Amino acid sequence: MRNIILSICLVVFSSGLLLAQLSKTEKKIVRSVDQNNEHYTSLLKEIVNINSGTMNFEGVKHVGMVLKKEFETLGMETKWVDGAAFGRAGHLVAVNKGQKGPKMLLIGHLDTVFEPDSPFQQYTMLNDSIMKGPGVADMKGGDVIILLALKALKEANILDQMQVEVVLTGDEEKSGSPLELSKKNLVEGAKRADIALAFENADGDPKTIVVSRRSSSGWTLTVSGNAAHSSQVFTDKVGVGAIYEASRILREFYEQLSREENLTFNPGVILGGTSTSYDAGQSGGTALGKSNVVAKEVVVTGDIRAVSLEQLEKAKRIMQEIAANNYPGTSAEIIFNEDGYPPLAPSDGNRKLLSYYDKVSKDLGYGPVEAVNPRNAGAADVSFTSGYVDMAIDGMGLSGADDHTINETGNLNMLSIQAKRAAVLMYRLVSARVKE
Template structure:
């Protein structure tokens, strides 16, 4: 690809919304491949976004895998189906390319979404001049398609200077990866580096820290009674639950530190019965494990101080992901990615957020990890979810070149 064609291609990327920050000097061969791949990349994205695959929708997950697996087999990847480790979840896929170099690279992406079956019929994939929309378009189907496309580019360019590249496509990340925990633990310990294709944050960042996540469930047991004839004989579990939820007032609901938010609330099933059971779920995000111990202890202590006589309160927890702390290994990978992005005349920034991911498990195992390598998006877990089209080609270039560099020179564990 000559200098004039590179300039024209970069101009096209700029017209899509990206803003060059410095003089561009892209690797012409990789940039041409990334640019040429764009139509097929977006077509593949449309196919899998238009398949409902909420966590727990095993049939939907299988339909998405039926689209992706042939793409991987076509480039010579060895593809294995790994049954979910928890009943009711979709099977996972592990695809491997073997090379002749040093680096053992693990890429992780997920195709489960937070949306129920029927969402695609209501709001299927669509694009305008700047963005793509649809359930899971950024979180995280855009990143998964980017990973598959990057592997195709390596195959087409005959790039084999890596020991192995393993792509894990999993189906339960949105609930803490219960269907893949053992598999992830095995794969991250076998790898020299883990790259995660969660969406990048606006305006154009990779993720260098993440909060850990967990849920606290409050269960109140009371006594049922006729709400009109003898309410005094009841013990209102819902009223006590409201009292218990007041513990939340001691903790922030937003920000870069610990946050705790009420997410589900259930009580009663008849309008004329004093409820004898009420439950609430509190979503907790922490920067350190100690922060979770603090908030759990607060709820457990308050559970002993009931307002409604003869009610009992239980506090339980379901852990999800640990935090991904700021650390030198991730910072070094981010600096490497920033240098690659500068090839395009673009500035890559570093950020963190409250969304947990598998990269925390990699870092905890001592494997250097970099997150947020997918296209930039926003509006996650809502009807507003979108993917910035201007970042599709630059992010594909970034991931592809990062794979080449890390394959040749992996980071020290």
């Protein structure tokens, strides 16, 4: 009994020390999050049960309209941006036109990977805190955290002073085209902002935050050879054929670039033979040939991911040089798709913002936060802020697991924790109460 009482006293004492790190306003923010957590937990359950697969335009807009009302309740100006011009449902934008502190862009998305034909449509509670549901972590939980944090700032009389723009896209999981229209609101918001805060779930670990994301774009390699009887392969007249040349190029990609840190390039589809037919829309096709005929054509498609524009350009240059150094009797060309996600390069500003977030987390009693390995975080909308904002971080959303699968879960206990971290961080950025 004595040990139990001692343990309780130590917990109370430790909690008191931690609360002492918070200002009066910050304590008010924390109380507000706790008081409003039940409402926003119910809101999360409501929107998880609305199918908003990217191509379900009606469902994406439905989620947007539910959240639109919530932002309007906070006194923010909202608009729905129709996505017809880029073949998607559209985006939700909410703005608060304060005059104090840095201009902040908050980023989320409305769509999920679960279309109406998916068997995964409703949430279930696995226990008192773990919710299994479509998009609960990626990233409807993050959208609700934005609202819960802004609600706390509103009740602490801070929000009305802030310069905040929220962009919730409707096509993060499957981007519309052309990309310059699809991401126009996001890029324009970034150009107006000083700081970008994104609420993806990142790698699902609340002890990490994203200061860097790799790019995501595609490439197509086409190889030509001389069709002939296989008995003539390797002769000066025929050469080696397209399949040998394609295998050489892919091997050289691996030999020269696979050890480059944070760079990956994956050949996902390959077709080769006497004739090929590739359908980009279906990401597949047909190949015809015979074992006694030298291959005339090869098509290879793949993706490439890099941590910075410099790394990406270097990799492209080397891959083009490899493709141009052909085996006898062959030719090859590699084309890189321009319509992709740019990298969010690591920067001093991003790392400084992480240090502020880390300090907030420690002061709240939630422990340190460190940068996640960019190999553990895929491409996301925050990357479109790169080069426009002074600071950006991502991964401020709801902790969960198995996103993009029918086993996706979110930890509801983390809803209030993440909202407190976000709200106190934003308050300190506005009030200049930030220390490394």
